[in-house]
Amino acid sequence: MSILTAAADVLRCFSSTRHDVTVTDLVTLLGMPKSNASRLLRAMRDEGLLETVGDSKHYRPSLLLAQVGQLYRFAASLIDRADAVVGRVSDQIGHTGYISVRRGTEVIAATAHPGRHALRVVTSIGDRIPAFASSTGRALLARLSDAEVRALYPEGFTAPSETAPRDMDELLERLAETRRAGFAESHDEAVRGVRAISVGLGDAATGDEVALCITFPAATVEPGERLTIIRSLAEGAAEIAALTQDKRFFPLNLSYSETAP
Amino acid sequence: MSILTAAADVLRCFSSTRHDVTVTDLVTLLGMPKSNASRLLRAMRDEGLLETVGDSKHYRPSLLLAQVGQLYRFAASLIDRADAVVGRVSDQIGHTGYISVRRGTEVIAATAHPGRHALRVVTSIGDRIPAFASSTGRALLARLSDAEVRALYPEGFTAPSETAPRDMDELLERLAETRRAGFAESHDEAVRGVRAISVGLGDAATGDEVALCITFPAATVEPGERLTIIRSLAEGAAEIAALTQDKRFFPLNLSYSETAP
DNA sequence: AAAAAAAGTTCCAAAAAATGGAACTTAAGT
DNA sequence: ACTTAAGTTCCATTTTTTGGAACTTTTTTT
Structure with a gap:
C-alpha cells in the first residue's frame, strides 16, 4: 500500500464539518499508528499538500490544493x-x-x-x-x-x-x-x-x-x-x-x- | 525522496494554461523517467487524486481535490x-x-x-x-x-x-x-x-x-x-x-x- | 496499407522509504 | 508541581520506489 493511499485518505478526512485534522484525529479516523500519522502529516505539509494553522498542530488543506481544485472547474x-x-x-x-x-x-x-x-x-x-x-x-x-x-x-x-x-x-x-x-x-x-x-x-x-x-x-x-x-x-x-x-x-x-x- | 514529493510536483504542473497532463508532459516538465511518470499518474488516479479525461491518456485534478480545495477557503x-x-x-x-x-x-x-x-x-x-x-x-x-x-x-x-x-x-x-x-x-x-x-x-x-x-x-x-x-x-x-x-x-x-x- | 516514429506500459534487481512498537519529549489539565 | 494526554523520534524489518531496457500500443508519415 503506497503512502499515496494514506495521503488520499487524509484528504478524505476533510469535510464541511472538519476543516482541519490533528495526529489524533487520524489515529481515530483511519486507525493508523500515531507514529505514521505524525510523520504523514508533516510530510504532506513539507510537500505543500497541507499547511498548519498558525503554528498549531492542526493541519488543513493547502493553497496548492485550493488552486489545483479550482482548475477542475475550468478543465x-x-x-x-x-x-x-x-x-x-x-x-x-x-x-x-x-x-x-x-x-x-x-x-x-x-x-x-x-x-x-x-x-x-x-x-x-x-x-x-x-x-x-x-x-x-x-x-x-x-x-x-x-x-x-x-x-x-x-x-x-x-x-x-x-x-x-x-x-x-x-x-x-x-x-x-x-x-x-x-x-x-x-x-x-x-x-x-x-x-x-x-x-x-x-x-x-x-x-x-x-x-x-x-x-x-x-x-x-x-x-x-x-x-x-x-x-x-x-x-x-x-x-x-x-x-x-x-x-x-x-x-x-x-x-x-x-x-x- | 518520497513519492509524495513527486505527487505534489505533478499537482504543481497544473496551471491556468495546463488543465491536464500526460506521461510525456511529466517527463518534459519534471525530468522523470517515463516509467515513473506512467506509474505515478496511474497510482494518483487509482487513489482518486487525479482522473482521466474521458478515456484518453490525459490526467486532470479530481473532484476530490476540487472539494478539498474548496474547504481551504472556509478553513x-x-x-x-x-x-x-x-x-x-x-x-x-x-x-x-x-x-x-x-x-x-x-x-x-x-x-x-x-x-x-x-x-x-x-x-x-x-x-x-x-x-x-x-x-x-x-x-x-x-x-x-x-x-x-x-x-x-x-x-x-x-x-x-x-x-x-x-x-x-x-x-x-x-x-x-x-x-x-x-x-x-x-x-x-x-x-x-x-x-x-x-x-x-x-x-x-x-x-x-x-x-x-x-x-x-x-x-x-x-x-x-x-x-x-x-x-x-x-x-x-x-x-x-x-x-x-x-x-x-x-x-x-x-x-x-x-x-x- | 505498410513502415516509422512516438507515446505509453511492464519487467527486473538495487536502492530507498514506510512501518509499527516502544521510548521519549512536549503540552495541557488539575 | 504533578498527572495525563498529545505528539515526536528511534530502530530493524518489510515494503515500496526507482530507472534502464524491452515491450506494446497509438499516431504519423510515406
Missing part, C-alpha cells in the same frame, strides 16, 4: 459538463437535447444531440431564437432580476405565437413560475406541436450561463415520461451547480411540475 | 470573509477584485472577481508575482517590521518596472507610506496602464494574512471613484480586522490618500 468547462448531462438524458429518452447560451435577447444553441425517434425535433447549432419566447430563453432570463429583464426589453416585444408571453407582465409571471418550479417549459412556441423543457445553470467563477434543454413532439410524450425528463435534467444540472457554486440555481420543486402550462 | 475563513468584501466592492464598482496571500517573497491570487467593464484586468488564480513590486505584496509586507522585510531579501531585488521600488530603502519608504495611509497602491508595475489598490489584513487566531485588491485600467477611473474604492476596501477590511482581532491592521488615513503616487 471541464460548463458547456462540456452540461452537454454531458443533456447527452445522457437524450440517449436515455430518445428525444433531442441541446445546450443554449443567451446573447442579449436571443438564445443560441451551442451543442445538440439529435433524438432517435422517427418524429423528432431537429435543431441546428447557431440558430438564434428570441429569449422571451422559448423555454431555454426563459430558463436563462429567470436567472436575472425582474428589473434586469425589463432593462433588456426597453421597448417590449411582440409574441410570435399564441402560447408565448404577450407582454412584459406575462413574461415576468412565467419567469417567477420558472424560478419556483426550477425549470421552464414551452409548448407550440417556436414550432407548432413541439414542447421543450429547460433548466438554467451558471458558473460563479467564469460567469458563464447555459440552458439545458430536451425538446420533443407534444403528441408522443406521456406525463410520466415528461416527469422523467424534468427530473433527469434538474438532477444533472443540480450536481453541476453545486460544483460551480452557482448561486442563482433554482432547484427542482416537483409540486409545480404536475401542471402542464 | 481559512479569513479568505472567505475578505473575499466577500472584495466581491461586494467589485460588483459595486465593476472592476476586477481579488484576494492574494503571500508565500515568502511572492504573492499568489487565491480568489478572483472579474469586473463587468469591457476593459478590465484579468487575473488568473495561482499566478505568482513578486511581493515588493505589487500593491498586494506591499500591503502584506507592510505588516512586517523593517527588519523582517530586510531578512526576506538578503540579496536585495531588481525592479521589474519604472514605478516599482528600485532598492530596499525605497521599498521600506513605500511600506511606511502604506502603513500611514492604510492602503497600498501600484501604477504600471506588473502591467502597464493598470492601477491597483490593496489593503492588508490578518487573523490573530490563525496567523493567516491576506491582501484585498481592486485593480483597474488607469485611464478609466476618476479620482472620486478611486476614493470610493479605497474607502470601500478599507471599511470592509476594518470590520474584519475588528472581528479577527488583527493587531497589525493599519486603518485608513484619508489625508494620505489624496496624492496619487
Whole structure:
C-alpha cells in the first residue's frame, strides 16, 4: 500500500464539518499508528499538500490544493459538463437535447444531440431564437432580476405565437413560475406541436450561463415520461451547480411540475 | 525522496494554461523517467487524486481535490470573509477584485472577481508575482517590521518596472507610506496602464494574512471613484480586522490618500 | 496499407522509504 | 508541581520506489 493511499485518505478526512485534522484525529479516523500519522502529516505539509494553522498542530488543506481544485472547474468547462448531462438524458429518452447560451435577447444553441425517434425535433447549432419566447430563453432570463429583464426589453416585444408571453407582465409571471418550479417549459412556441423543457445553470467563477434543454413532439410524450425528463435534467444540472457554486440555481420543486402550462 | 514529493510536483504542473497532463508532459516538465511518470499518474488516479479525461491518456485534478480545495477557503475563513468584501466592492464598482496571500517573497491570487467593464484586468488564480513590486505584496509586507522585510531579501531585488521600488530603502519608504495611509497602491508595475489598490489584513487566531485588491485600467477611473474604492476596501477590511482581532491592521488615513503616487 | 516514429506500459534487481512498537519529549489539565 | 494526554523520534524489518531496457500500443508519415 503506497503512502499515496494514506495521503488520499487524509484528504478524505476533510469535510464541511472538519476543516482541519490533528495526529489524533487520524489515529481515530483511519486507525493508523500515531507514529505514521505524525510523520504523514508533516510530510504532506513539507510537500505543500497541507499547511498548519498558525503554528498549531492542526493541519488543513493547502493553497496548492485550493488552486489545483479550482482548475477542475475550468478543465471541464460548463458547456462540456452540461452537454454531458443533456447527452445522457437524450440517449436515455430518445428525444433531442441541446445546450443554449443567451446573447442579449436571443438564445443560441451551442451543442445538440439529435433524438432517435422517427418524429423528432431537429435543431441546428447557431440558430438564434428570441429569449422571451422559448423555454431555454426563459430558463436563462429567470436567472436575472425582474428589473434586469425589463432593462433588456426597453421597448417590449411582440409574441410570435399564441402560447408565448404577450407582454412584459406575462413574461415576468412565467419567469417567477420558472424560478419556483426550477425549470421552464414551452409548448407550440417556436414550432407548432413541439414542447421543450429547460433548466438554467451558471458558473460563479467564469460567469458563464447555459440552458439545458430536451425538446420533443407534444403528441408522443406521456406525463410520466415528461416527469422523467424534468427530473433527469434538474438532477444533472443540480450536481453541476453545486460544483460551480452557482448561486442563482433554482432547484427542482416537483409540486409545480404536475401542471402542464 | 518520497513519492509524495513527486505527487505534489505533478499537482504543481497544473496551471491556468495546463488543465491536464500526460506521461510525456511529466517527463518534459519534471525530468522523470517515463516509467515513473506512467506509474505515478496511474497510482494518483487509482487513489482518486487525479482522473482521466474521458478515456484518453490525459490526467486532470479530481473532484476530490476540487472539494478539498474548496474547504481551504472556509478553513481559512479569513479568505472567505475578505473575499466577500472584495466581491461586494467589485460588483459595486465593476472592476476586477481579488484576494492574494503571500508565500515568502511572492504573492499568489487565491480568489478572483472579474469586473463587468469591457476593459478590465484579468487575473488568473495561482499566478505568482513578486511581493515588493505589487500593491498586494506591499500591503502584506507592510505588516512586517523593517527588519523582517530586510531578512526576506538578503540579496536585495531588481525592479521589474519604472514605478516599482528600485532598492530596499525605497521599498521600506513605500511600506511606511502604506502603513500611514492604510492602503497600498501600484501604477504600471506588473502591467502597464493598470492601477491597483490593496489593503492588508490578518487573523490573530490563525496567523493567516491576506491582501484585498481592486485593480483597474488607469485611464478609466476618476479620482472620486478611486476614493470610493479605497474607502470601500478599507471599511470592509476594518470590520474584519475588528472581528479577527488583527493587531497589525493599519486603518485608513484619508489625508494620505489624496496624492496619487 | 505498410513502415516509422512516438507515446505509453511492464519487467527486473538495487536502492530507498514506510512501518509499527516502544521510548521519549512536549503540552495541557488539575 | 504533578498527572495525563498529545505528539515526536528511534530502530530493524518489510515494503515500496526507482530507472534502464524491452515491450506494446497509438499516431504519423510515406
